[in-house]
Amino acid sequence: MNQTVKHILWFCMATLAAFLFAITIEYLSFRSDVNFLLEKQDIVFDPLWRPTFYFHVISGMLVILLGPFQFLKNWRNKHLSLHRFSGKIYVFGVLFIAAPTGLIMAFYAEGGIWSSVAFTIMSVLWFGTTLMALIRIKQHNIEGHKIWMMRSYALSFAAVTLRVLVPLFSVYIIDNKDLITVSTAWLSWMLNLLVAEGMILAMQNKAQKSIIN
Numbered sequence: 001m002n003q004t005v006k007h008i009l010w011f012c013m014a015t016l017a018a019f020l021f022a023i024t025i026e027y028l029s030f031r032s033d034v035n036f037l038l039e040k041q042d043i044v045f046d047p048l049w050r051p052t053f054y055f056h057v058i059s060g061m062l063v064i065l066l067g068p069f070q071f072l073k074n075w076r077n078k079h080l081s082l083h084r085f086s087g088k089i090y091v092f093g094v095l096f097i098a099a100p101t102g103l104i105m106a107f108y109a110e111g112g113i114w115s116s117v118a119f120t121i122m123s124v125l126w127f128g129t130t131l132m133a134l135i136r137i138k139q140h141n142i143e144g145h146k147i148w149m150m151r152s153y154a155l156s157f158a159a160v161t162l163r164v165l166v167p168l169f170s171v172y173i174i175d176n177k178d179l180i181t182v183s184t185a186w187l188s189w190m191l192n193l194l195v196a197e198g199m200i201l202a203m204q205n206k207a208q209k210s211i212i213n
Helices: 003-029 035-040 049-070 073-078 080-106 113-138 142-156 158-173 177-212
Strands: none
Touching (some): 003 035, 003 049, 003 158, 049 080, 049 142, 049 158, 073 080, 080 113, 080 142, 113 177, 142 158
8 A cells, every 4th residue: 555545545534533523522512402312312311321422422532533643654753752642542542431331322222232232342342452452562562553553443433434324325225214223333343344454454465575575
């Protein structure tokens, strides 16, 4: 993958992350009649669900915004201390707030049991991949850390992919709200992981060729 393609992909990722921030910042008004909350009027004042929702949204917004900068090689090399500091915030945000609250929210997911299963698996994988990234950097395994961070951020980015897929499916593919809800609950993170694994494979193949040559 050449540098131009990498820069284009990074720009798209950062733009979509900023887009998610723009459409979710309205939740910080803490009103109960905003966007997604309109579909949750039966539990919007639930003493467990509501604080969990806000912790999840705020931590999710933070890690999604931080993620793109962690993959900028030149920025990372020039600002290593800042990279480490923002990385600690990212890891803390996922392991202690975003993934655990995502797991709780999975039990309240729209679409019934299959949506709940999808988001439960995603939350567990999100926690696990981020933990592995932390373990690898503690072992001073930079390449292993990078690979696991790519997987972790692919799962963080599921929130963005979900918000792209839902209107796309609604307009062009499926005329069934329940099917859209369940299918996008799975595809939002599975597609991201497939892309991440493809990038990791390409990166590893390039490294092997450079060793052989």
